Amino acid sequence: MSALIVIAKAPVAGRVKTRLQSEFTPREAAALARASLVDTLCAVQFAPATRRVVVLEGEPGPWLPLGFEVVEQRGDGLDERLAAAFEDVYDGTPMLLVGMDTPQLRPELLGFEWHGYDAVLGLTEDGGYWCLGLRTPDPRALIGVPMSTDHTGRDQLRRLLALGLRVRILPTLRDMDTPKDAAYIADEFPSLRVSRLYRRLQHSAHPGLLFEQALGGTARVVATGIDGRTVPSLSEVERWTAPADEVDRLALSRCEGPVLDIGCGPGRIVTALAERGIPALGVDVSPRAVSLTTSRGAAALHRPVQDPLPGEGRWGSVLLMDGNIGIGGDPADLLRRCAELVRPDGLVLVEVDPDDELDDSTPIVLRSSTGRHSTPLPWARVGTRALIRHARTTHLHPTEDWRTPHRAFLTLRRTA
Numbered sequence: 001m002s003a004l005i006v007i008a009k010a011p012v013a014g015r016v017k018t019r020l021q022s023e024f025t026p027r028e029a030a031a032l033a034r035a036s037l038v039d040t041l042c043a044v045q046f047a048p049a050t051r052r053v054v055v056l057e058g059e060p061g062p063w064l065p066l067g068f069e070v071v072e073q074r075g076d077g078l079d080e081r082l083a084a085a086f087e088d089v090y091d092g093t094p095m096l097l098v099g100m101d102t103p104q105l106r107p108e109l110l111g112f113e114w115h116g117y118d119a120v121l122g123l124t125e126d127g128g129y130w131c132l133g134l135r136t137p138d139p140r141a142l143i144g145v146p147m148s149t150d151h152t153g154r155d156q157l158r159r160l161l162a163l164g165l166r167v168r169i170l171p172t173l174r175d176m177d178t179p180k181d182a183a184y185i186a187d188e189f190p191s192l193r194v195s196r197l198y199r200r201l202q203h204s205a206h207p208g209l210l211f212e213q214a215l216g217g218t219a220r221v222v223a224t225g226i227d228g229r230t231v232p233s234l235s236e237v238e239r240w241t242a243p244a245d246e247v248d249r250l251a252l253s254r255c256e257g258p259v260l261d262i263g264c265g266p267g268r269i270v271t272a273l274a275e276r277g278i279p280a281l282g283v284d285v286s287p288r289a290v291s292l293t294t295s296r297g298a299a300a301l302h303r304p305v306q307d308p309l310p311g312e313g314r315w316g317s318v319l320l321m322d323g324n325i326g327i328g329g330d331p332a333d334l335l336r337r338c339a340e341l342v343r344p345d346g347l348v349l350v351e352v353d354p355d356d357e358l359d360d361s362t363p364i365v366l367r368s369s370t371g372r373h374s375t376p377l378p379w380a381r382v383g384t385r386a387l388i389r390h391a392r393t394t395h396l397h398p399t400e401d402w403r404t405p406h407r408a409f410l411t412l413r414r415t416a
Contacts, residue, residue: 003051036100044107083141118135121160223235240322249272251409260280261280261282283309285303287302331361336393358386
């Protein structure tokens with residue numbers, strides 16, 4: 001038997017599993033890291049060992065089982081920290097060190113005999129290694145080996161052999177570093193804690209996260225009803241990120257400045273207004289949308305429409321383009337808010353559904369090409385007649401109903 005060492009980082013959001021954050025929030029990535037660590041510790045807990053030690057960066061938490069010692073990591077680079085871990089744990093027995101990124105590790109894989117071997121190495125599919133064992137600590141075995149490359153495993157093996165060590169090779173495993181790795185492990189090892197968590201997260205993404213991915217080009221995202229049917233008008237990311245088209249410009253020709261664009265997205269409308277010399281401001285709940293808008297040289301704020309906004313009661317026009325009348329799922333409430341924002345006799349220009357009678361407040365779900373589904377998002381889809389009915393509860397009076405072959409608009413003016 002040997003001393004079993006787990007080298008780990010405390011699963012703190014933003015400090016672990018950053019490569020998972022292309023599809024998961026920092027908090028979700030940290031939760032996956034914690035589940036992976038707990039699965040690993042469970043395997044180590046049930047493997048034969050003389051001691052069980054966590055060599056930790058950070059503070060231990062409730063995830064740490066009984067029976068584990070904790071040793072603080074020391075050293076600068078990973079090679080130094082690994083070498084120090086062997087030195088700090090050594091008590092005269094062989095030592096086997098594993099990471100926290102192979103939750104599929106089973107106890108029987110760790111229960112081998114050292115007879116005839118001086119070192120043990122288990123490689124990973126990405127070119128690294130998931131375990132390293134040494135009969136006695138030796139800094140020469142680690143210091144200077146390039147870490148976190150696609151050839152770290154080969155380099156480590158060469159170093160061990162160059163020292164004249166007899167090396168036992170364990171089976172190759174797959175690290176959980178990327179979303180694809182997490183998906184593979186969840187599929188192949190469904191009973192793991194990390195796999196169960198992954199499946200829950202796949203169907204409970206925050207809608208804002210998936211919208212950010214769509215705007216960032218890291219995934220294709222479509223909006224659907226809860227029945228799974230696509231809502232085309234809410235899935236046109238390419239049109240939203242392109243410059244304003246002819247229909248957009250026709251709508252903007254009706255605007256009276258200054259203009260407030262609610263749900264401005266990546267800023268094509270605000271940019272087009274600025275190019276016409278019309279003062280305009282976009283607001284959006286998506287940080288990436290605001291960043292994209294400002295990168296175009298237009299003005300935008302990261303803020304929900306119901307929060308206090310600059311110039312309340314003084315805007316010449318308020319825009320709800322691209323179906324943004326659906327924001328919040330209550331068109332009447334949103335129209336009342338728009339009436340508060342525009343000046344007396346100001347305009348509210350709404351892009352409505354081409355189906356005049358549509359009045360649907362069923363939540364929508366965002367679905368990503370990466371396989372993630374959002375939690376239901378309150379939304380509404382309304383046509384012209386339905387919107388006129390909703391406007392009756394506000395100080396907005398419909399003045400113009402106009403349309404193109406594929407898009408429809410309604411202009412309303414604030415009355416006393």
